Amino acid sequence: MKTNIERLREAVIAGVDSKEKHDVKRMTLENELNFIERKGMEEYFLVAQELINELKGHEGILLGPGRGWMVGSHVCCALGLTSFIPAGLTPIVTWGDDECTPMINIDVDADSYDFVKKKVDEYTQKSGYHFDIYLPLEVTKIKRVLALIEKNGKEAPQLYKWIWHENYDLFYSGNLDGIPRFGGTVIQKMTKALMQKAEFGAFDCLLDVMGLYNNDIILCDEEEIARYKKRHGLLDVLGRTSFPFGFLYKEDVAWFLNGWIGFSWRQAVQVIKFADKKMWREAEPLKHFYLKQGMDNGFCESELNSIWGSWFGRDKPFLSVSEVAGDVYISVVLARLKKDYPEEFGKNLKNFI
Numbered sequence: 001m002k003t004n005i006e007r008l009r010e011a012v013i014a015g016v017d018s019k020e021k022h023d024v025k026r027m028t029l030e031n032e033l034n035f036i037e038r039k040g041m042e043e044y045f046l047v048a049q050e051l052i053n054e055l056k057g058h059e060g061i062l063l064g065p066g067r068g069w070m071v072g073s074h075v076c077c078a079l080g081l082t083s084f085i086p087a088g089l090t091p092i093v094t095w096g097d098d099e100c101t102p103m104i105n106i107d108v109d110a111d112s113y114d115f116v117k118k119k120v121d122e123y124t125q126k127s128g129y130h131f132d133i134y135l136p137l138e139v140t141k142i143k144r145v146l147a148l149i150e151k152n153g154k155e156a157p158q159l160y161k162w163i164w165h166e167n168y169d170l171f172y173s174g175n176l177d178g179i180p181r182f183g184g185t186v187i188q189k190m191t192k193a194l195m196q197k198a199e200f201g202a203f204d205c206l207l208d209v210m211g212l213y214n215n216d217i218i219l220c221d222e223e224e225i226a227r228y229k230k231r232h233g234l235l236d237v238l239g240r241t242s243f244p245f246g247f248l249y250k251e252d253v254a255w256f257l258n259g260w261i262g263f264s265w266r267q268a269v270q271v272i273k274f275a276d277k278k279m280w281r282e283a284e285p286l287k288h289f290y291l292k293q294g295m296d297n298g299f300c301e302s303e304l305n306s307i308w309g310s311w312f313g314r315d316k317p318f319l320s321v322s323e324v325a326g327d328v329y330i331s332v333v334l335a336r337l338k339k340d341y342p343e344e345f346g347k348n349l350k351n352f353i
Helices: 004-018 026-039 042-056 068-072 074-079 110-127 137-151 169-173 185-194 202-214 222-232 250-261 265-276 284-296 301-312 321-340
Strands: 105-107 132-134 235-237 240-242
Touching: 004 026, 004 042, 004 074, 026 042, 026 074, 042 074, 042 110, 068 321, 110 132, 110 137, 137 321, 169 185, 169 321, 185 202, 185 222, 202 321, 250 265, 250 284, 250 321, 265 284, 265 301, 284 301
Parallel strands: 105 132
Antiparallel strands: 235 240
8 A cells, every 4th residue: 555655756746747848846846745754744735636636627716826835836836736837946945944834725716715615624624634715816807807708709818838938028018007016106117127028037037026126125227227236246156147136035045055055955944044033143153154165165255244144134034936926927917818808807907906
């Protein structure tokens, strides 16, 4: 008889193999699976897959991409728990923190909420596991726009298939009124100033915009951008220019510490925790290791100290990119619908956004 972790691994492999151009990272999958096994959560993920598959099997239910850490999880993607393909994201910090217990979140449209809640309650009663349900207005908006498109005899777009190679011209040239997170005047100016007119990498650019905006950094024209870069500098990692706007997310810090300094993922997460809480003294042992490893890898001490100080001197705690990516994803979906189907998008707009 197979163990739960064996069943989970088989389900993950089947999910990867069945999805065209899935592009998940095998090493990341292994790290996530090891974390799940250490936490004894393999059965939870199997039950979640069964639940989500049943919900998707009901016609008329529209699920969102998931919430928070889920959209950055390669395991959740392989199992179909999120429709977001996290190929462009670094591993999420959750997997380096044994104090964290991930919760599966379900985004659902308003019309289906009561049914989904009843079904979730049934699974909870049967298995003892809990799942959070969210009711984003944006998901309801998407569902109703799609219904209007079909009603008007047009071919509705296939959602969640094109996110990394979409045409993002509305974000740098069009009117973003009514697009969540990008509807305000300031954020629209900032987006247009920072957006590249290229499909590849455009989503990452939107993540940079939201990272800056969430940290109260407003860059609305080329002069402001140039001044900001000059003031904060570009981190030239062994000849590779990176982080043009600094370290905006937890994953940026963890990736730098893990990939360029030689920290384990757990050590990187510990540094982030200390930085968020301004615990300079408690972080000193890690800093000594950081300086030694960094200089061994070719960085100068002054640069390493400057980077460390920027982490611990922040006004706000670091956001996780996975917390932002799902919301930006929904914004991109709505922006495409607005551009391609303006008539249907405009119906009852004020009731939703």
